[in-house]
Amino acid sequence: MSHVLPWVWKAESKRLLWLLGLTFALIVTFQYFDLPYSISSLFSSTKIPVSRNSTSLIGDREHRNSNLTPAMAPSFSQNNSTLVDDSAPAAFPPSLPTPNSSPVKENATAVAPAASVEGPAALPGLKPSPVKDNATVHVPSAKAPAALPSLNPSPVNENATGPVASAGNPPSLPMPSTKKDAGDASPVVRFVPEVKENFKKSDPVVMSISEMSKQLRQNRISLNRIAKKPKWVTKPDLELLQAKRDIENAPIDDKDPLLYAPLYRNVSIFKRSYEMMEKMLKVYVYKEGDKPIMHTPKLGGIYSSEGWFMKLIESNNKYVTKDATKAHLFYLPFSSQMLVETLYVKNSHSHRNLIRYLKDYIDFISIKYPFWNRTSGADHFLAACHDWAPSETRKHFSSSIRALCNSDVKEGFVFGKDTSLPETYVRDPKKPLSNIGGKSASKRPRLAFFAGQPDHGYVRPILLSYWGNNKDPDLKIFGKLPRSKGNKNYLQFMKTSKYCICAKGYEVNSPRVVEAIFYDCVPVIISDNFVPPFFGVLNWESFAVFVFEKDIPNLKKILMSISERRYRQMQMRVKRVQKHFLWHVKPEKYDMFHMILHSVWFNRVFQISV
Known part of the structure; x- marks a missing residue:
């Protein structure tokens, strides 16, 4: 045909070539800009939520011990700070009801800088597995979120008699008003920033x-039903079953002068369980593991809870047994703080080698002893206070009982199995009970008090933007207070305020919760998804106030809605519950040491299955 109509063939060839070229250019353009996805997303009925920015897991808050010098860690998402690992088991068993899940993350992974990390060689007779370079971890976007739209304040019941908090998904926070500060500025304020328009939203x-x-x-019911039965039944198992029956059938006893009934979920069950623990509990403490990660407690600073418990349990003669066949529980004596200080590679942006160390430790004791394999670790427990502990123990200790300071629902905390470890800031290890107590209810002129690093987490900038800089003379909300001998300024404010604001920092937990109780101040906890200490036993709503992060603009209205009578009742209960949050060099009945041990015992009793 090209010979018959050459001019027609030539024109058709040119047109075909132009069409092919244009098609190729369009394909390249679409692939480069990902336009098909963008166009389809415009018409999609569902939107992909973007994960909220996170802050560092290293936990270097204002209460951090000045002697601690771990390398700085990367910024991990608080919703899921575990390493990217598709093989990791779910935090909750498949048939177990779970809390509301986190939104899907978008672009949440990044490759960390290469860090040649040798595995630890602290465990006798064991060669730790090598740590892979270029570990993939969750790293949040560095971009700040968009400005927050306005919010209609939640109505507050003027006749409220208890803690006030709104239910449901909290909307975005409004921007603070431009109203000028009221009253004279406090001379103790060092730095209180105004909130930026692009600060991060709450979860x-x-x-x-x-x-x-x-x-x-x-979970109490579900965990018991689906609990994996031990490979063989022992005498301690049968003793736990008998203890469970006795506790469930505990006689009503709410007249004990040492136990004020309103403080507890069920005072009769707690009393009976505590009596059974004193009567029969035996704990085996593993001797394996080299210092400083194992058997080296630090008794001062922000993570001192794990150190004090380790010190007291390892020196205890009443509960500790040298015969492992008689043990109801097995304690894993490692310090999450020392794990980070010893093994974290500065600027590596990965704690994979920390997780590997703990895995190697478990492998070692499971080879040397039969106890871990008998129950898959269900009768083993740990006490860890560092911010990274949930992610470091989530996979390989999934069956074990974890006492965690960072008790975050979003970090895989399992109700009925795990327990919330109180975070206590011990300033003087030789005098852990110094300065305890505060003014009576009638001698507390200030409505509320808070002071802390303003740049720790996303909640504090919001709190300071609404109530800082002496915007309201009734609320003493500061940035970091100037240093004073013995921290007198800080303590004086807590001892003379009605309510002590416990606003989260980088993580949900805060030492202010226990500090408020130390100084007879009613805790006001502003930390979404935080499981308070000894939650399985204590009725926290009877002596503390819980405020959703989205309700910070209504903070004063919420506190003012609590009647004077109700406040005095709560303050009295704070003083009564105080005995459960005290460290003693020699443990005393119902103190912090015994309450931690009881929480672990209580959870084990109610998930025993043979």
Whole structure:
């Protein structure tokens, strides 16, 4: 045909070539800009939520011990700070009811800089596995989120008699008003920034205290039903079963002068369980593991809870047994703080080698002893206070009982199995009870007090933007206070304020919760999804106030809605519950040491299955 109509063939060839070229250019353009996905997303009925920015897991808050010098860690997401590992088991068993899940993360992974890390060689007779370079971890976007839209304030019941908090998914926070500061500026304020328009939003998925209680009740039943039976039954197993029957059938006893009934979920069950623990509990403490990670407690600073418990349990003669066949529980004596200080590679942006060290330790004791393999670790427990502990122990200790300071629902905390470890800031290890107590209810002129590093986490900038810089003379909300001998300024404010604001920092936990109780100040906890200490036993709503992060603009209205009578009742209960949050060089009945041990015992009793 090209010979018959050459001019027609030539024109058609040119047109075909132009068409092919244009098609190729369009394909390249679409692939480069990902336009098909962008166009389809415009018409999609579902939107992909973007994860909220996170802050560092290293936990270097204002209460950090000045002697601690771990390398700085990367910024991990608080919703899921574990390493990227598709093989990791779910935090909750498949048939177990779970809390509301986190939104799907977008672009949440990044490759960390290469760091040649040798595995630890501290464990006798064991060659640790090598640590891979270029570990992939969750790293949040460095971009700040968009400005927050306005919010209609939540109505507050003027006749409220208890802690006030809104239910449901909290909307975005409004921007603070431009109203000038009221009253004279406080001379102790060092730095209080004004909130920026692009500060981070709070987590949209929040579990209230009542929902946590419901989850606890459900898990008590579910965990018992699906608990994996031990490979063989021992005498301690049968003793735990008998203890469980005795506790469940505990006679009503709410007249004990040492136990004020309103403080507890069920004072009769708690009393009977505590009596059974004193009567029969035996704990085996593993001797393996080299210092400083194992058997080296630090008794001062922000992570001192794990250190004090380790010191007291290892020197205890009443509960500790040298005969492992008689043990109901097995304690893994490692320090999460020393693990980070010893093994974290500065600027590596990975704690994979820390997780590997703990895995090697478990492998070692499971080879040397039969106890771990008998129950898959269900009768083993740990006490860890560092911010990274949940992610470091989530996979390889999934069956074990974890006492964690960072008790975050979003970090895989399992109600009925794990327990919330109180975070206590011990300033003087030789005098852990110094300065305890505060003014009576009638001698506390200030409505509320807070002071802390303003740049730790996303909640504090919001709190300071609404109530800092002496915007309201009734609320003494400061940035970091100037240094004073013995921290007198800080302590004086806590001892003379009605309510002590416990706003989260980088993580949900804060030493202010226990500090408020130390100084007879009613805690006001502003930390979504935080499981308070000894949650399985204590009725926290009877002596503390819980405020959703989204309700910070209504903070004063919430506190003012609590009647004077109700406040005095709560303050009295704070003083009564105080004995459960005290460290003693020689442990005393119902003190912090015994309450931690009881929480572990209580959870083990109610998940025993043979």
